[in-house]
Amino acid sequence: MIIDTHCHVYKSEMENAEEIIKQALNNDIHLILNGTDFKSNMEVLELADKYENVHAALGYFYTLADDITDDDIALLDRQLENNNVVAVGEIGLDYYYTKDNKDRQIELFERMLDLAKKHGLPVIVHSRKAIQDTFDVLKRHEVVGSLHCYQGSAEMARRFLELGFYIGVGGPVTLTNNKKTRKMVKTIDINHMIVETDSPYLSPQEKRGEINTPLNIKYIIRKIAQYLDMNDDDVIEITSKNAKKLFNI
Template identity: 70%
Template sequence: MIIDTHCHIYASEMENADQIITEAAENDITVILNGTDPLSNEEVLEFSRRHENAYAALGYFHSFADSITDEDISRLDRQLESDKVVAVGEIGLDYYHGKDNKDKQIELFEKMLGLAQKHGLPVIVHSRKSIQDTFDTLKKFDVAGSMHSYQGSAQMAQEFIKMGFYMGVGGPVTHTNNKKVRNMVKSVGIGNILLETDSPYLPPEEKRGEENTSMNLKYITEKIALELDITEDDVIRITTENARKLFGI
């Protein structure tokens, strides 16, 4: 089995979501579907119940920091009790387009981390141009998890690992100009890595311009194996063990 620990394969993102998840199952791929808002969280729950090889990660994304209500938080609190839920995610901080609502983002992030701690769930964290605030906020809570599509330094990656986090590695590791991710992979080693696609986003170099799916994990495993000088079977086996340990799958 191979585990895609981060993807957005549901109706509001992909018209052929059912077909893609079924194809993944036929190829022994398990998927963790990540919600980002009230609508996608409902969809993630629905798809995870419909497909044996699909699990749910539920959360509120930074984009909704100005609109999420107390009622939304209460709804998520209840949804996290579902048997198919294995994480709180996708959550986190993003200052790429500016920091105007930085405080609101951090406030929402802290609420998400509080729910994860309450339910004993790991977290799947998005951090873009906000790595220090992400780190400082995570330190306030007793949570482990995945740093989704990690783009920070290898040195900072080691600090997250000390806190119980794995590095999510997807399509960017194959991108010709992304030496930073490949150097990070070499620094942390396969024991600290999770496979992910972020489907339908971030396709590997070989599929640029196309809709990304979990079937493209093969390009990611090939590249990681090449960079670490290990076999693709070892990449699959160890990252699957890592995901099982973290998410209890």
């Protein structure tokens, strides 16, 4: 069994989401669906209720940083009580498009971390062009979780590991010239690695230009196995064990 720890396989992202979910389950791939806003959080909850081995992560993404209200937070707080919820995510910081609302992004991120702590849940963190701030914020909070599709350096990865975080390895590891991620995978302990597709985004090299699905997780596993000189089954066993432990599933 493989656990795709981060994907967006629901209707507002993929028209044929349920078909893809069934396909993944038939291939023994379990899923953690990640919501990012009101609508997708609802969709994730419904799918996790309907399918065994489909788990829910709920959160408000940085894109909502300027608009979030106390009522929105209260709604999420109630939704996190659901038994199928295994994490708060996708949450985090992204300065790629703009840094202008940095303070409000950090404020929303911290409110999400407070909710995770309150509910005793791990977090699934997005970080783009914001790795130092992400680290500084996480350091201030007593939470554990994963850095989804981690693209930072090996040195920084080690610092996240010290905070109790896991490194999410996704499609970019398969890109032929991604030396940074290659080095990171070869450096950090596989006992702190989990795998993910971020479907429908971040297709692996082998499926470039196509819509990504959880079935493509095999390319990510193969690449990790190749870099670490292990066989695929051992990578699957260890990363699944890690994901079960982190997300308590």
